[in-house]
Amino acid sequence: MFADIWTVLRKELTEYVVQGGIRGKRGYLIYILVFGVFLPLQGGEEVFRSGMPLLFLAWMPFLLVSSIVADSFAGERERHTLETLLATRLSDQAILFGKILAAAFYGMGIILICLLTSIIAANVAFGGNGFVIYPPLALIGALIGCLLAAGLAAGIGVLVSLRASTARQAQQTMSIAILVLLLPFYILPFVPPGMLTPIAVMLEKANVMVVVSGLGCGLLLLDIVLILIARMRFKREQMILD
Amino acid sequence: MSEIAIRIESLSRSFGTIKAVDNLTLDVPRGTVFGFLGPNGAGKTTTIRMLLGLLAPTAGTAMVLGFDIHNQSGAIRERSGALLEHNGLYERLTAEDNLDYHGRIYRMSKGSRQARIKELLTHLDLWERRCEIVKDLSRGMRQKLAVARALMHRPSLIFLDEPSSGLDPVAAASLRDDIASLVQQEGVTVFLNTHNLPEAEKLCAQVGVIRAGKLLAVGHPDTLRARSGRNRVTISGHDFDNNILTLLHERAEVVRAELINSHLEIELIGDSAVSPLVSLIVGAGGQIEEVRKDKASLEDVFLSLVQEEQEGE
Numbered sequence: 001m002f003a004d005i006w007t008v009l010r011k012e013l014t015e016y017v018v019q020g021g022i023r024g025k026r027g028y029l030i031y032i033l034v035f036g037v038f039l040p041l042q043g044g045e046e047v048f049r050s051g052m053p054l055l056f057l058a059w060m061p062f063l064l065v066s067s068i069v070a071d072s073f074a075g076e077r078e079r080h081t082l083e084t085l086l087a088t089r090l091s092d093q094a095i096l097f098g099k100i101l102a103a104a105f106y107g108m109g110i111i112l113i114c115l116l117t118s119i120i121a122a123n124v125a126f127g128g129n130g131f132v133i134y135p136p137l138a139l140i141g142a143l144i145g146c147l148l149a150a151g152l153a154a155g156i157g158v159l160v161s162l163r164a165s166t167a168r169q170a171q172q173t174m175s176i177a178i179l180v181l182l183l184p185f186y187i188l189p190f191v192p193p194g195m196l197t198p199i200a201v202m203l204e205k206a207n208v209m210v211v212v213s214g215l216g217c218g219l220l221l222l223d224i225v226l227i228l229i230a231r232m233r234f235k236r237e238q239m240i241l242d
Numbered sequence: 243m244s245e246i247a248i249r250i251e252s253l254s255r256s257f258g259t260i261k262a263v264d265n266l267t268l269d270v271p272r273g274t275v276f277g278f279l280g281p282n283g284a285g286k287t288t289t290i291r292m293l294l295g296l297l298a299p300t301a302g303t304a305m306v307l308g309f310d311i312h313n314q315s316g317a318i319r320e321r322s323g324a325l326l327e328h329n330g331l332y333e334r335l336t337a338e339d340n341l342d343y344h345g346r347i348y349r350m351s352k353g354s355r356q357a358r359i360k361e362l363l364t365h366l367d368l369w370e371r372r373c374e375i376v377k378d379l380s381r382g383m384r385q386k387l388a389v390a391r392a393l394m395h396r397p398s399l400i401f402l403d404e405p406s407s408g409l410d411p412v413a414a415a416s417l418r419d420d421i422a423s424l425v426q427q428e429g430v431t432v433f434l435n436t437h438n439l440p441e442a443e444k445l446c447a448q449v450g451v452i453r454a455g456k457l458l459a460v461g462h463p464d465t466l467r468a469r470s471g472r473n474r475v476t477i478s479g480h481d482f483d484n485n486i487l488t489l490l491h492e493r494a495e496v497v498r499a500e501l502i503n504s505h506l507e508i509e510l511i512g513d514s515a516v517s518p519l520v521s522l523i524v525g526a527g528g529q530i531e532e533v534r535k536d537k538a539s540l541e542d543v544f545l546s547l548v549q550e551e552q553e554g555e
Contacts, residue, residue, distance in 0.1 A: 010346075079333065083326050083327070084324065084326055088344070237297050
């Protein structure tokens, strides 16, 4: 089972990265320059040391994973490779998890490269006062958060892609799904301050670790639910007839 | 081990009110090339999909390599290869990467993958092109590569769904030769869907004729030719006139007689003797240079079966 998942994952990553399939190699360079150099350094050393640039990472899994995961099944269907894949000995789980993990690994791989680049860039720019790095706890939290967010984006993407007839259609549906997911953040600035005060007070009193852990658990639960739904919706017959 | 690779019993599949496959029953002997002949939309692809466990039948059952399509489709896919309606190749990957991926799927070791890729691509004259991405290969090359992929893991059964569809005559003939030699070399059972009758003539030891989901006939091409009950005779010469044609039409064994470019084309019932006709033509003043008795082609067989079925309806 794990060998089969790895086989699918490896092929997907080869298509994404080595062959420059979805995004050209210049695209990767732009990502790394923006998220690994420009954004982390723009606030200066103090901001970097505070770990604030890590907040930018929260968006990255969605940007990276959603751009490719929609292609996972819909792209195969569009390019007429899906039926041949389904006619192999691979189990449903191996195909599904291989594709989900490939998308998540792809996102996490670029995030890790950006993080490393940002640390190197920060040390080149502000290295006069010793080794510059993000607060370790924030860094670990950000990595876990990114992994869960990548899982969320991959889960939504695969779910959408399973039934979409083209990669473009899957990407459009995926964009709407993410928009809905992020709706609270868009609405927040328009909520009357009076309504937010009790929440702000509650958050102030709460233990940060508890709040972050709670959010992480919620995200993990959502990831698991999405993957389970995708597993239930993975029906070879339906995928061929769609 | 059973001598039957595929046993299909009363297999049916409907899509809404349309019966794509209707009560299909047939056996495919192990180690043979079985041609499933029929026009587009006859139910050939649906049959392959059911045999691979990709579509569930509405009724009936089938055993493929001894495994039930209802609950052992994984075991069937483990032991079979397929070139389906589309070649299914990853166009952004190289020819070699496509085969390597397939080998990995079937858990072949690195050494056996490399050796097999070399063996197949060399046989198909694609070894020099192995590092090119599939998108850059010609359509004929892609089809050959897809055949190689189907055979990569040395399956005991392969399904080929219209392998030469869309190829020019030269590429189609080349692909047919390659399939014939590979099949002979590998000793696999082949279930070949085709509407290309020369392809079936060249490759198949047994054929089944399907139309509108119903199996019209099954057997060796020669048996089907005999069953069609018609033989064609071409007589070359000169001084053939309408009088001779009229005399021929009066004969009970003559189904059809036509004068085409100074040749007499005569269609006879069953194994009727030709010599009485030769005497008749000579007696009527015709000068005969050559008499050639042709066997009915599969196309004739197919058309006669379709005609029979239409008359029966």
